[in-house]
Amino acid sequence: MLNDLAALDRAFSALADPVRRGMLARLSRGPASVSELAGPLPISLPAVMQHLKLLEASGLVASRKKGRVRTVHLERDALGQAERWLARRREELEAQLDRFENYLETLQDGEK
Amino acid sequence: MAGDHDLVLERTLNAPIDLVWEAYTKPEHLKRWFAPRPYEITELELDLRPGGIFRFRMVGPDGFDTGHGTPGCVLEVIDRKKLTWTSALGPEFRPNEMGEGCESFPMTAVVTFEDASGGRTAYKAVALHKDAADRDTHEKMGFHDGWGTVATQLEELAATLAVKA
Numbered sequence: 659m660l661n662d663l664a665a666l667d668r669a670f671s672a673l674a675d676p677v678r679r680g681m682l683a684r685l686s687r688g689p690a691s692v693s694e695l696a697g698p699l700p701i702s703l704p705a706v707m708q709h710l711k712l713l714e715a716s717g718l719v720a721s722r723k724k725g726r727v728r729t730v731h732l733e734r735d736a737l738g739q740a741e742r743w744l745a746r747r748r749e750e751l752e753a754q755l756d757r758f759e760n761y762l763e764t765l766q767d768g769e770k
Numbered sequence: 771m772a773g774d775h776d777l778v779l780e781r782t783l784n785a786p787i788d789l790v791w792e793a794y795t796k797p798e799h800l801k802r803w804f805a806p807r808p809y810e811i812t813e814l815e816l817d818l819r820p821g822g823i824f825r826f827r828m829v830g831p832d833g834f835d836t837g838h839g840t841p842g843c844v845l846e847v848i849d850r851k852k853l854t855w856t857s858a859l860g861p862e863f864r865p866n867e868m869g870e871g872c873e874s875f876p877m878t879a880v881v882t883f884e885d886a887s888g889g890r891t892a893y894k895a896v897a898l899h900k901d902a903a904d905r906d907t908h909e910k911m912g913f914h915d916g917w918g919t920v921a922t923q924l925e926e927l928a929a930t931l932a933v934k935a
Contacts, residue, residue: 744899748777751897753806755781761803762785762793
C-alpha cells in the first residue's frame, strides 16, 4: 500500500512538468528514440536525459537500448486501459458466479 | 491455451453436476442469476446446439435496457460437460455486426463442468478475448488524447488507492 502511494507520488511529480508532459504526449503516439524526443525541445540533451530519468523512475515510461539508440515507450502496463477493463470484467464474472452459487443453494434448499 | 487477455475462473460448486448443468443451461434458471441486481433479465433464449441462439434482454430501474439484445451463438454442447458460445457470431454462425464500447469486444466463453467428490462440481470458465494486436489498437486509441488521458488515469488510480487506504 505504501509502495503504491509512493509510486503514485512519483507519477504525479513526473506529470508536474511541461517538458515531461510534452514528452509523454509525443510517446502516446508511439515509441521514440531519445533524439526524436529531444528534437522539438529547446533544452540540452543532458537536460532531456534528466527528465527521461525522472519519467522512468515514475514508471510511466520505459526505455530499451539497442546499439547506440535508446528507444523510449509509454509503460502501458502501469496504467493500461485494457488491463483495467479486464480486471473489471473479472469482477463481473466472479460476481456472476457468486450469484450462480447462491442460486444453486436456493434450488437445493427447495428440494429438502 | 489461455492468452494474456483471457480470463480463467475456476470454482468447485457445492451442487451435483446434473443440477449445475440444468441451472446453467435452462433459460428459466439462467434468468434468475445471470444479471447483477438491481438489473433483471426479462427475456432469455438459449438453444443448446451448435448454431443455436443465445440472447438475453437486461433492464434496470434507471431506464437501462439492452433492448432485445444482440444474439450470440452456441458453438459446442457436450451434455453436462461443456458449453461454448460466442458473442462474435449470431445464430447459425452468421457474423455479428460489432457495436460500440463493450460490444466492440466480442468474447467467447468456454465453460466446462466435471464431477467432484462429495456431490460437488468443478466449474471452469475461460473468457477468450481478441488478441494483443487488437488490444494495442484499442489502447492507442485511448492514449491518443496524449497526456490528458494519462493524467485522467492517474486520477482514477489515485481514487481507487484512496479508497483502499
